[in-house]
């Protein structure tokens with residue numbers, strides 16, 4: 001390992017420890033179930049060697065936003081064979097001309113917002129692979145964003161997606177508007193609270209076989225993950241908190 005790589009690994013490890021402490025603190029404070037919160041390392045714009053460093057300290061879930069960049073890194077790392085248990089999550093905007101690559105290279109997709117895309121992912125998932133795990137992205141409290149389905153459409157979409165053969169619906173995801181730190185804590189937490197309520201309501205209305213595997217509330221990023229955990233997040237997606245600021 002070069003000096004630069006070993007420094008990078010030390011930084012990631014330091015950040016990782018701080019994050020795990022913050023996660024534990026917020027879980028305890030709000031006495032949420034003791035299921036551990038899953039930490040998704042968001043590696044967009046970061047190199048394959050940062051991914052290897054994160055893997056070396058024990059991280060297994062990696063999130064990418066851009067298909068071509070991701071497939072390049074995934075293929076490179078698969079060929080190298082030293083990250084065999086890596087789980088790849090697609091979290092970026094979904095275009096229909098990219099679904100085939102996503103269905104082939106990823107284990108999870110968090111950004112499904114239309115039935116058409118879910119159908120394509122199901123059709124294009126190679127038949128010898130396990131089902132692709134999906135989360136529905138919901139546009140909670142973010143008027144500026146055009147991504148995500150309307151909260152009022154989420155149940156109907158979920159009830160369609162569960163019938164697709166090569167995908168498994170695992171939960172909901174949101175990207176709220178950037179945190180307004182001058183607002184009341186309850187206002188800051190509102191989008192996460194709303195997504196958690198929608199999650200519980202959908203889970204209660206799914207047939208029991210599907211309700212059981214509907215277990216993922218993908219919410220919280222570097223600036224707001226503590227708030228999201230306080231509202232019951234089961235998976236936080238962290239980039240800059242783990243790797244430092246992204247360079248473009």
Ligand SMILES: *Cc1c(COP(=O)(O)O)cnc(C)c1O
Nearest residue numbers: 042091221222237238239240241
């Ligand atoms: C980039 C990105 C993240 C990580 O953002 P940070 O603020 O760096 O933690 C999480 N989720 C999605 C969907 C992203 O695009």
